[in-house]
Amino acid sequence: MTKQVVAGIDIGGTNTRIGLVDIDGNVLTDSNIKTDEYSSFEEYISTMHTVIEILQKNPDLEPVELIGIGIGAPNANYHTGCIENAVNLPWNDVPLAAMLSKYYPDINIKVTNDANAVAIAEMVYGNARDMRDFVVITLGTGLGSGIVSNGEMVVGHDGLAGEVGHTTAVPDGRLCNCGRRGCLETYVSAPGLKRTVFELMATSNLKSSLREVAFDGLTSKDIHKAALDGDSIALQAFEITGHILGRSLADVVAYTSPSAIFIFGGLAEAREMIINPAKENMEKYMLACYKNKVKLMPSALGNKDAGIIGGAALVWKERI
Amino acid sequence: MTKQVVAGIDIGGTNTRIGLVDIDGNVLTDSNIKTDEYSSFEEYISTMHTVIEILQKNPDLEPVELIGIGIGAPNANYHTGCIENAVNLPWNDVPLAAMLSKYYPDINIKVTNDANAVAIAEMVYGNARDMRDFVVITLGTGLGSGIVSNGEMVVGHDGLAGEVGHTTAVPDGRLCNCGRRGCLETYVSAPGLKRTVFELMATSNLKSSLREVAFDGLTSKDIHKAALDGDSIALQAFEITGHILGRSLADVVAYTSPSAIFIFGGLAEAREMIINPAKENMEKYMLACYKNKVKLMPSALGNKDAGIIGGAALVWKERI
Numbered sequence: 001m002t003k004q005v006v007a008g009i010d011i012g013g014t015n016t017r018i019g020l021v022d023i024d025g026n027v028l029t030d031s032n033i034k035t036d037e038y039s040s041f042e043e044y045i046s047t048m049h050t051v052i053e054i055l056q057k058n059p060d061l062e063p064v065e066l067i068g069i070g071i072g073a074p075n076a077n078y079h080t081g082c083i084e085n086a087v088n089l090p091w092n093d094v095p096l097a098a099m100l101s102k103y104y105p106d107i108n109i110k111v112t113n114d115a116n117a118v119a120i121a122e123m124v125y126g127n128a129r130d131m132r133d134f135v136v137i138t139l140g141t142g143l144g145s146g147i148v149s150n151g152e153m154v155v156g157h158d159g160l161a162g163e164v165g166h167t168t169a170v171p172d173g174r175l176c177n178c179g180r181r182g183c184l185e186t187y188v189s190a191p192g193l194k195r196t197v198f199e200l201m202a203t204s205n206l207k208s209s210l211r212e213v214a215f216d217g218l219t220s221k222d223i224h225k226a227a228l229d230g231d232s233i234a235l236q237a238f239e240i241t242g243h244i245l246g247r248s249l250a251d252v253v254a255y256t257s258p259s260a261i262f263i264f265g266g267l268a269e270a271r272e273m274i275i276n277p278a279k280e281n282m283e284k285y286m287l288a289c290y291k292n293k294v295k296l297m298p299s300a301l302g303n304k305d306a307g308i309i310g311g312a313a314l315v316w317k318e319r320i
Numbered sequence: 321m322t323k324q325v326v327a328g329i330d331i332g333g334t335n336t337r338i339g340l341v342d343i344d345g346n347v348l349t350d351s352n353i354k355t356d357e358y359s360s361f362e363e364y365i366s367t368m369h370t371v372i373e374i375l376q377k378n379p380d381l382e383p384v385e386l387i388g389i390g391i392g393a394p395n396a397n398y399h400t401g402c403i404e405n406a407v408n409l410p411w412n413d414v415p416l417a418a419m420l421s422k423y424y425p426d427i428n429i430k431v432t433n434d435a436n437a438v439a440i441a442e443m444v445y446g447n448a449r450d451m452r453d454f455v456v457i458t459l460g461t462g463l464g465s466g467i468v469s470n471g472e473m474v475v476g477h478d479g480l481a482g483e484v485g486h487t488t489a490v491p492d493g494r495l496c497n498c499g500r501r502g503c504l505e506t507y508v509s510a511p512g513l514k515r516t517v518f519e520l521m522a523t524s525n526l527k528s529s530l531r532e533v534a535f536d537g538l539t540s541k542d543i544h545k546a547a548l549d550g551d552s553i554a555l556q557a558f559e560i561t562g563h564i565l566g567r568s569l570a571d572v573v574a575y576t577s578p579s580a581i582f583i584f585g586g587l588a589e590a591r592e593m594i595i596n597p598a599k600e601n602m603e604k605y606m607l608a609c610y611k612n613k614v615k616l617m618p619s620a621l622g623n624k625d626a627g628i629i630g631g632a633a634l635v636w637k638e639r640i
Contacts, residue, residue: 075609084609085608085609131477132477133476133477133481134477147575147576149469149470149472149474149476149481150469150470150472150474150475152469152470152472154469154470154474154575154576155470155577156453156469156576156577156578157451157452157453157454157577157578157579157613158577158609158610158613159577160577160609160610161453161469161574161575161576161577162574162575162577163574163575163607164574164575166574166607167570167571167574167575168567168570168571168605170491171489171490171491171567178607178608179608180605180607247488247491250487250488251487251488251571254481254482254483254484254486254487255467255474255481255482255483255484255487255575255576256467256474256476256481256575257475257476257477257478257479257480257481257482258476258477259477285488285500287483287486287498287500288405288498288499289395289404289405289478289480290478290480293477293478
């Protein structure tokens, strides 16, 4: 018997992960190509096609039928299928879905931004299965978000909605990579946590092992480790990060009043050090009518496969 | 021939306006009762019922058939049909739809908050007829908002979403009636404008006719009039109000990426003095991918009937 599968693709700045996913969200087989080692976008897409073909012929699998391709990528536009204004990819603007459809003219190809893909995965296979209103926040190099309202992704008129990381958390605050000031992700992200550590080193006299490390050498893992050892600056940095996240999550609630907010991603190992103060401050800053109703919890999805499953879920969502 | 009508009801702190509205959004006949002069909520609802009956028998009308009742009210919950935690009404928590349905057991009764009702009116009969993603901001004593995404009101899991007026515009800023600090509506609303005038009188040495007026006596109309006369403090107050609104609207765009944002309400006479700086600052603070795409414009709805039409549109929306 032939098994229907969807190719789920997770495009990141360094790696592009490709997997075949069944209707239950299982990754049956997967592979990886480097995002940044191709001379052209055409060559990259051609390689992506080759890998999808090879995966389908994996001898360990029962025979499969490819019924769709779903892709999560930074700055990807759900409406146009394009990557637009990307800053962390080798190409700024490329017609992703259209290029891939040359190889797959009869197959359903869906594209959305990476945080939205995680939200779709959470909705179809994760902790949000019975929810019509929820938000996913992805923490890593930046802060991404996917908002689901009335059971649908909020993508906006142009396909680009859901950039909570670029709302103003601190007016006239830190300079962001986007050119603006005070964006939430300049405070709440791996680099944001590091910036807070360096601010505390400048403004306080607290002793800290982190004072021995150069800015360029310090990682969020180091800060987490120092916090576990009781380092005052590391502990304060997490508190401040959680505080600012919580205040912004209170705004998220005022906008969309979700059943739950899921935290996903790269600061995962330090998750409770951020989620605990975030929860406390979200409740503190929320309007009375919302208090004690919104769950704030880790995502149910593993970091490794969430992007692949999320991409595939874009297609499977329509069949389930 | 009998004409089908919906009773549209606009509940405010002082007045409750009731009208019969046809499918094209015409208010065929209307009346008014005082919200705050009844000894009980039961008596208020009973009077509302009487007025609806009298309106249907208006001899100037062709025969009508009442097919639904739609109500916009402060702090009204779309899901439960209740008014919840109201601060500007004689009753804090009342089962509005359920009480009225005792008189109309077989009629479709819909309830939503007042800003959402205006948004629905804008969608069904106003400038948003061809839009699936837009936002309405109502300016008056407070700042209300109605968010439409994918053609549906964003009401959230509890029916209470869309409180942009209670997002944090200035961390640790002005005290709000809700008990929190820095809420957008403490800066952008009629009282917010006045507070800015008094802040400027305290922090600057600018001459101003407004220095002759007591806080309790000053209205937004006075400030508008002074601005038209070239009063520096009044002009600056509008600039600051528009600036803060614009920055928050950039956040609105990052959340929902609407085709348009409509400004409606009580500061209408001074609308361009707020919309112009708001537009400039919205563009300034927006993420690059959103720039020059979002319309910011006055609502197409007249102040007088928008609440009635919005209430009725809650029901008509399902038939059109």
